[in-house]
Amino acid sequence: MRFGVVVFPGSNCHQDCFYVIENVLNQPVEYIWHKSRDLDSFDCIILPGGFSYGDYLRTGAIAKFSPIMRQISHFAQRGGLVIGICNGFQILLEVRLLPGAMLKNKNLHFICKYVYVKTKNNKTPFTNLYRKNEILKMPIAHNEGNYYIDRDGLKKLKKNRQIVFSYCSQDGDVNKKSNPNGALANIAGIINKKGNVLGMMPHPERSSEEILGSKNGFLIFKSIAKWLRHRKNI
Amino acid sequence: MIKSKVYKNLGLKEEEYQKILDILQREPSPTELAMFSVEWSEHCGYPRSRNWLKLLPREGKYKTLIGEDSGGIIVDGLAIIFKMESHNHPSQIEPREGASTGVGGIIRDIFTTGARPIASLNSLRFGSLAEPYNRYLLRGVVDGIQFYGNCLGVPTIGGEIYFDESYNGNCLVNAMSIGIAERDKLAQAQATGSGNSIMYVGSSTGKDGIGGCSILASHEFKEGEEKRPAVQIGDPFTEKCLIEATLETLATGYVVGIKDMGAAGLTCSTSEMASAGNSGMEIDLAHVPRREANMEPWEVMMSESQERMLVCVKKGKEKEIEQIFSKWDLNAVVIGKVTDDGIVRIKDKGKIVAEINAHSLTQAPVYDMPYKKPNYLAHLNKLDINKITGPKDYNEVLLKLLGSASICSKTWVYEQYDHMVQTNTVILPGSDAAVIRLKGRDKAIAATTDCNSRYCYLNSYRGAQIAVAEAARNLVCSGAQAAAVTDCLNFGNPEKQDRFWQFKSCVEGIADACKFFNIPVVSGNVSFYNESPKGAIYPTPTIGMIGVINDIKRVCTQYFKKENEIIILLGLSKEELGGSEYLKVVHGLIKGDAPELDLCLEEAVQKTASEAIKKGLVSSAHDCSEGGLAVALAECCISNKENMIGAVIDDLRFDIRKDAVIFGESQSRIILSCSKKSVSKIRDIARKFAAPFQIIGRTGGRYLKISDGKNVLINLPIKRMFDKWTNSLQLLITA
Numbered sequence: 001m002r003f004g005v006v007v008f009p010g011s012n013c014h015q016d017c018f019y020v021i022e023n024v025l026n027q028p029v030e031y032i033w034h035k036s037r038d039l040d041s042f043d044c045i046i047l048p049g050g051f052s053y054g055d056y057l058r059t060g061a062i063a064k065f066s067p068i069m070r071q072i073s074h075f076a077q078r079g080g081l082v083i084g085i086c087n088g089f090q091i092l093l094e095v096r097l098l099p100g101a102m103l104k105n106k107n108l109h110f111i112c113k114y115v116y117v118k119t120k121n122n123k124t125p126f127t128n129l130y131r132k133n134e135i136l137k138m139p140i141a142h143n144e145g146n147y148y149i150d151r152d153g154l155k156k157l158k159k160n161r162q163i164v165f166s167y168c169s170q171d172g173d174v175n176k177k178s179n180p181n182g183a184l185a186n187i188a189g190i191i192n193k194k195g196n197v198l199g200m201m202p203h204p205e206r207s208s209e210e211i212l213g214s215k216n217g218f219l220i221f222k223s224i225a226k227w228l229r230h231r232k233n234i
Numbered sequence: 235m236i237k238s239k240v241y242k243n244l245g246l247k248e249e250e251y252q253k254i255l256d257i258l259q260r261e262p263s264p265t266e267l268a269m270f271s272v273e274w275s276e277h278c279g280y281p282r283s284r285n286w287l288k289l290l291p292r293e294g295k296y297k298t299l300i301g302e303d304s305g306g307i308i309v310d311g312l313a314i315i316f317k318m319e320s321h322n323h324p325s326q327i328e329p330r331e332g333a334s335t336g337v338g339g340i341i342r343d344i345f346t347t348g349a350r351p352i353a354s355l356n357s358l359r360f361g362s363l364a365e366p367y368n369r370y371l372l373r374g375v376v377d378g379i380q381f382y383g384n385c386l387g388v389p390t391i392g393g394e395i396y397f398d399e400s401y402n403g404n405c406l407v408n409a410m411s412i413g414i415a416e417r418d419k420l421a422q423a424q425a426t427g428s429g430n431s432i433m434y435v436g437s438s439t440g441k442d443g444i445g446g447c448s449i450l451a452s453h454e455f456k457e458g459e460e461k462r463p464a465v466q467i468g469d470p471f472t473e474k475c476l477i478e479a480t481l482e483t484l485a486t487g488y489v490v491g492i493k494d495m496g497a498a499g500l501t502c503s504t505s506e507m508a509s510a511g512n513s514g515m516e517i518d519l520a521h522v523p524r525r526e527a528n529m530e531p532w533e534v535m536m537s538e539s540q541e542r543m544l545v546c547v548k549k550g551k552e553k554e555i556e557q558i559f560s561k562w563d564l565n566a567v568v569i570g571k572v573t574d575d576g577i578v579r580i581k582d583k584g585k586i587v588a589e590i591n592a593h594s595l596t597q598a599p600v601y602d603m604p605y606k607k608p609n610y611l612a613h614l615n616k617l618d619i620n621k622i623t624g625p626k627d628y629n630e631v632l633l634k635l636l637g638s639a640s641i642c643s644k645t646w647v648y649e650q651y652d653h654m655v656q657t658n659t660v661i662l663p664g665s666d667a668a669v670i671r672l673k674g675r676d677k678a679i680a681a682t683t684d685c686n687s688r689y690c691y692l693n694s695y696r697g698a699q700i701a702v703a704e705a706a707r708n709l710v711c712s713g714a715q716a717a718a719v720t721d722c723l724n725f726g727n728p729e730k731q732d733r734f735w736q737f738k739s740c741v742e743g744i745a746d747a748c749k750f751f752n753i754p755v756v757s758g759n760v761s762f763y764n765e766s767p768k769g770a771i772y773p774t775p776t777i778g779m780i781g782v783i784n785d786i787k788r789v790c791t792q793y794f795k796k797e798n799e800i801i802i803l804l805g806l807s808k809e810e811l812g813g814s815e816y817l818k819v820v821h822g823l824i825k826g827d828a829p830e831l832d833l834c835l836e837e838a839v840q841k842t843a844s845e846a847i848k849k850g851l852v853s854s855a856h857d858c859s860e861g862g863l864a865v866a867l868a869e870c871c872i873s874n875k876e877n878m879i880g881a882v883i884d885d886l887r888f889d890i891r892k893d894a895v896i897f898g899e900s901q902s903r904i905i906l907s908c909s910k911k912s913v914s915k916i917r918d919i920a921r922k923f924a925a926p927f928q929i930i931g932r933t934g935g936r937y938l939k940i941s942d943g944k945n946v947l948i949n950l951p952i953k954r955m956f957d958k959w960t961n962s963l964q965l966l967i968t969a
Contacts, residue, residue, distance in 0.1 A: 009475050009562060012387025016657045019673065049655075051385040054471025110380045112652045141384070141652045170876065206654050211671065211786070213662070 001228045003029040004042040006072075006088075008063055013049035013085065016205045021046075024208050025221045034066045043228050044081040045072055047088025049141070049203060059102060059144045060091035069095050081125055081224060082197045086142055089189070089199030098192055098199045099157070100149035105142070106182030112141040114213065115180050117165040117188045117202055118172055124191055125227035126198045127164060129219040135172045136165075136216040138202035140180060140188075145201040147183040147190075157190060165189035165200055236261060244271035245453065250599060257594045265580060265588040268532040269595060272498035273505060276762050279598025282728045283760040286738055289745040294754035296717055296782075302423055302506065303343045303494065305756030307718045309782055312672065313417045314679060315349040318357070318410035318722040318778040320761035324465045325407040326455070329374025334382035334468040335443075336409040338540055341388060342494040345477050346543060348421040348484045349413030352656060353670050354383055356393040356409045357683040357722070357776045361402030363639055363966040368397075371405050372967060378468075379409075380650040385470035386477070390651035391659055392668035393683050397639040400691070403455060403766025408722040408759075410778040412681060414672065421484050424491040424511035425546040428574040432504075432515060433552065435483075435559050435566045436476050436542040438523035439499075442466050443538025454727050455766040472541040475562040480543065482558050488551035495542040501535045501595075503544035505578050508592035511546075515592070517570030518581040531587040535580065546572060608732035614692060617812050617826030624893045628864075628940075628947040631820055631897065633958050635861040636868055638819045642962035643873075664873055665791045666711040666857055669783065678789065680714035680781040686860065687772035689828035692813045694736045696828045698743030698775045700901055703836045704859060705779035706751055710840045711855040711904060713789040713847045714781030719748060721758040721777055726770030728762045736773035737762075744775060750833045753779070790847045792856035793874040794881065797934040799853055800913050801870075801881060804839045805903035806926050807863065809890035815860045816897035829901045836902040838925035843904045845919050851912040858903040864896045864940065864948060866905055871938050872956040880952050883931035883940040892942060907933055 003021045005014045014031065021029040032039070039045065053062035063069065069091070076082050076097055084092040092098045105111055114137055119130040130136070149157065157163050165188040169178040179186045181201075189200030204217025241251045244267065254262055254270050262270065273279055280287065292300055296307040299315070306315035321336025337354060344351045356379060361368040372395075383390045388411070425432065443466030483489055491511065493503045500522070508515040519534045529537075545566075547555050552568055559566035573579070578595065580588040625631045635641055648663040660678060661669035667682040684705040690697030706716035721744060726733035748755055764771045783789060811817050812826020846852045858866040863886075872878050888895055908916060913929065920927035931940075938955065940948040 010385070010471050012385075012474065012655055016655070019657065050387060051471060051474070054385065054469070054474075056471065110384055110650045110652070112384075112654060113649050139654050141654060143384075203654070206657050209657075211660055212654070212657060 001027055001225060002042050003027060003044050003046060004032045004039065005029060005046045005048055006032045006034065006068055008034045008052035008066060010052045010054050011048050011050035013203065013205060017046050017048045020205045020208045020221060024218060025225060027225060032068065034068045036068060037071055039071050039075045042080065044224055045075060047082065047084040047091055049086030049088060052087055052091065059087060060094035063091045064094040073097060076197050079196055083126060084199040085203055085205065086201055089201055090144060092197060092199045097197050098190055099153050100147055102144040103146040103148050104144050105146050110143045111180055112139065114139050115202065116168050116170055116178065118168040118174060120166055121161050121164045124164060124195055124198065126220050126223050128227060129223045135168060137214040138204060138207040138217045140202050142201055145181040145183060147187045149184060154185060160193050162190050162193065163187055164191050164198060165202065236267065241267060241271065244268065245275055246271050250274060253599060263587055265532040265535055266590055268536050269501045269505065269588060269590065272501050272536060273595045274598040276760065277497050278502055280760060281598045282601050282603050282762065283737065284600050285602065286741045289741055290755040291745065291749050292754050294718060294752050298718065298754045298756050300756055301347065302510065304347060307756065308417055310675065310677065311417050313349060313415045313420055314412065314780060315344055315347050315415065316410065316412040316720055316778065316780055317343055317757040318408050318720045318776065319759040320722050320724055321407045321409060322404065322724065322761055322764055325375055326405050328465045329371045330378040331465055331467050333375040333378030333407050335466045335540055336407050337379055337382040338468045338470065338473050339496045340409045340411045341386065342496060344411045344413035345480055346421065346423065346492050346494045347415065348419050349415035350481060351388045351411050351413045352658060353412045353681065354388050354390045354410065355681055355683050355778065356390065356407065357685065358393065358395045359401045359406035359774060360397050362399050363397060363969065365402065368402065369967050375407055376647050376650055382468055382470045384652040386474050387655045389653045389655050389659055391653050391670060392663050392681060395644055395647060396687065398688065398772065400769065400772045403768035404764045404771050406724050406764065406771065406774055408776045410683060410720060412780065421489060422491045423493040423507060425507040425513050425515055425572045426490055426511035428572055430490055430549050430572045431547045431552050431568045432517055432570040432572065433545045433547050433555060433566055434522055434542065434569045435545055436564055437469065437472050437539055438525040438565060439534055439537050439539045440526040441529060441533060441537060444533055444536045454763045466538045466540050468540050475564055476541050476543065479559050479562040479564055483555055486554060488548045488554055490546040490548060492543060492545045495544060497538065499537050499539065505592050505595040507544060507546060508578050509596040514573035514575040514577040515570060516573050516579040518584065520583045521567055521569040523565045523567060531580065531582045603728055603734045604731050605735035605738050606731040607735050614825055615827050619811055622811065622821060624891065625820065628896060629950050632864050632868065632948055632950065634819055635815060635865050636955055636959040637962040638815060639963065639966055641815060641861050641865055643960045644963065645960060646963045660786065660789055661712055661791055666708040667714065669712055669789050671786055676786055678783040678786045680709045680712045680783060682708040683776055683778045684708065685774055685776045687774040688813045688824060690740055690775060691772040692826065693828040694739035694773050695743040696831055698740035699747040699831050700828060701775060701777045702744055702747035703831060703901060704857065705777045707840055707857045707904065709779060709781030710844045711790060711792060711857050714783045715844065716751060716753050717780050717782045719753055719755045719777055719779050721755055721775060722761065723758065724761045724764050724771060724774040724776065726765040733770055740773050740775040747833065788848055788850060790852060790855045792870060793854055794870050794879040794907050794933045795853040797879060799907045799909055799933045800929055801883065801931045801933060802906040802908065802916060803903060803928045803930045804842055804906065804920060804925050805835065806900060807890065807895050807898060807903065808900045809894045810900060811894055811898055814862065814897065814899045816862065816893065829899050831901045838923040839902045839904055841923045842920045842925040843906065846906065846916045851915050852906050852908050854907045856905045858905065860899065862897040862899050868938055868955050870905060871952045872959060875956065878952045878956060879933050880935035880937045881931055881933050882935065885930050886942065887928065888942045892947065896940065896947060
């Protein structure tokens with residue numbers, strides 16, 4: 001099982017993801033430079049948070065044209081696991097591996113704080129160790145996390161159970177008050193129809209150790225590892 | 235013949251110009267004149283402050299490293315490099331760019347040493363939020379800090395914000411950065427080895443920020459002046475790439491020396507690297523990457539375009555360095571070489587435009603500035619507290635204080651900063667000090683910034699001592715031991731004798747307090763001329779302090795953890811109201827003397843809290859500062875919004891005025907909470923250090939209730955205090 005963490009110029013959470021895979025999950029992991037073209041040896045690719053290419057234009061808009069993204073699209077088509085966190089999620093939307101778009105946060109500010117999300121779908125390679133509707137404490141840190149999709153798109157997301165995480169209160173209420181950034185239907189994370197590409201705004205790598213205030217995000221990495229192990233055994 | 239108007243516009247005095255003539259034995263070229271003007275400015279050369287800065291102690295418990303641009307300490311073979319620097323005037327003119335380039339500049343000072351930046355803090359001062367321009371400044375500064383820091387991926391973990399009318403025409407933006415490096419991997423800011431190459435790396439050079447340090451930083455604001463062109467523009471994405479490329483470059487072992495092009499750009503980096511290496515240097519400006527056509531040589535030398543560095547590279551290894559920078563899509567070009575004649579020689583397409591001995595440029599003249607105790611102090615310090623009527627409604631006063639701009643929660647600010655990236659932040663903003671872990675070690679670092687400038691205005695020496703004591707107290711409350719200081723000394727025009735007296739007294743205060751606690755000052759910055767037609771700022775010697783936590787499992791936060799625990803007050807409440815937030819907010823008075831400070835008592839209280847935390851006896855620890863005991867207790871109740879716990883305080887001693895007990899700002903006080911069974915152990919520790927120890931109440935319930943034995947003085951629902959404390963800043967900004 002091999003994890004790869006993509007590094008764009010301007011990525012800034014790649015080291016954090018790397019650290020969790022190597023030191024908490026204890027699995028092999030490598031950095032993948034954005035100009036690299038060979039992903040064959042990887043089982044799971046992480047698109048980390050940050051400001052790829054400065055994100056001066058629109059988040060993820062330049063990263064879309066990076067050589068690595070074409071390879072990642074092929075990798076996903078072949079069934080490889082891809083997880084985009086924060087800026088990684090924004091990039092996955094730009095390259096259309098996931099549907100919808102990101103708008104600026106409703107308050108027009110960067111928001112960094114702990115939030116709660118509800119696990120709406122625990123039947124994915126990324127969430128199989130969570131209970132259905134389990135409430136997780138994870139931090140967000142972004143300017144553009146206000147997820148948007150048209151009405152038909154939202155219908156499809158719901159019908160196909162593609163909404164994986166929804167912002168909620170400490171007690172699990174999914175409503176306007178527990179929505180930190182204005183995201184449509186409190187969407188915090190979605191998966192593609194095929195079920196192998198996940199995008200999420202909260203940072204699981206920042207909530208994988210008790211000492212940082214929450215360990216709730218770690219089961220995402222553990223779920224991936226379990227799923228990969230299981231697949232290898234088949 | 236150069237007219238006096240020319241050099242005066244550059245910030246040089248008549249006698250300084252004469253000195254330049256003596257050094258060169260001829261008239262300076264325009265480029266040379268420009269170079270002298272920036273190198274001898276207060277910002278670069280410290281001509282007015284240098285004599286006094288010698289008072290600051292440089293040694294302490296840990297081995298210190300003191301460089302030109304930053305300093306640090308060695309903890310377990312790890313170099314912890316840190317520095318605080320001001321970017322006040324640019325921020326007053328253009329808050330977003332001013333603050334963001336302030337962050338960028340200080341972070342460059344850290345990574346040019348080879349240290350990876352791991353955290354930032356900032357200390358901000360604004361005028362009253364009742365004025366729209368100050369609201370614009372606050373919004374702009376916060377936006378600039380978040381824009382730059384978040385993009386870089388360096389967490390902004392702490393700091394402070396105060397509001398006072400004295401900053402109405404001159405806000406303060408002091409940015410601090412912390413980095414770590416293996417001790418033997420540190421780089422030098424020098425050029426040595428005749429024949430080695432001088433490379434220019436990073437962004438290209440434009441006309442932005444010309445004269446930023448000599449013109450902007452070395453004069454007070456005058457009515458109707460347009461200084462915007464002197465402000466630099468920041469590009470955090472380039473800086474992020476520059477960090478990675480620089481650290482990769484330093485790891486090759488091919489770098490002889492490296493220096494950031496910050497204030498005074500190429501002038502500063504060329505002359506200071508040559509001077510530090512006892513070498514000379516020859517560069518040709520024709521090779522400097524430009525983003526603007528038609529730049530005069532002096533403009534290229536003065537430009538403060540951001541995100542650039544000068545690197546001295548071993549001869550023959552230029553290609554390797556170029557490759558690394560090209561990987562990050564950054565410039566890296568050879569612009570000259572090291573020479574052995576001690577001369578900085580600047581050419582433009584082969585033609586010499588400046589030729590100056592490096593040492594003579596970097597050794598700015600030193601002035602003995604005259605000073606005089608301000609006349610207004612005699613009047614200000616007089617405060618007859620018998621004429622001050624105590625409050626009728628203590629609840630109302632407490633709510634008013636919790637909602638005052640300087641005391642209320644700064645959540646609105648720090649939630650805009652990424653304070654968790656790099657996954658080291660163990661104690662998030664909002665407690666006494668922020669704590670970051672050092673991955674792979676049991677140790678952690680705590681950091682804080684502190685300065686109550688009203689105290690420094692009323693009593694400069696003691697106010698500065700209090701800033702040191704309080705910073706150390708904040709660190710102790712988070713479980714750390716104070717280890718080292720960086721200071722950012724913000725004052726008015728040093729050519730005015732009362733302002734210089736404030737400066738000199740504050741430096742003496744810092745020096746004496748640091749010597750007492752055995753804490754070295756390893757780096758710092760002086761910012762003079764912080765005044766406008768509205769007057770001078772309060773003397774603001776901001777203290778940035780780093781502490782070491784030996785066992786990361788023993789960190790501590792300020793908020794109550796459990797119901798039915800015992801609340802202890804360490805220290806003494808005295809009958810003093812001078813300079814307090816209570817006096818200002820409730821009685822509209824800025825008067826009296828700063829609170830007393832007994833360094834021995836301070837040490838006893840700190841040692842007691844520290845040992846109790848280390849032994850795991852304490853659930854929470856919080857320092858009493860602005861707003862006194864009542865505000866500190868309220869913060870203990872409400873600063874963890876997910877688990878707010880009330881308190882009943884019914885055992886306070888009331889042998890002095892009630893409002894002094896509740897709202898007075900006596901120093902050297904810490905509130906602890908602990909389980910019942912820990913009480914006697916903590917009492918024993920307090921006895922050992924002779925620290926005053928008092929059980930004042932217990933935690934629990936949904937109210938904060940404070941009574942004097944007969945009457946209930948304060949009885950407020952924690953929810954109500956929380957709402958007031960949390961929402962005030964945003965309401966004040968959107969007013």
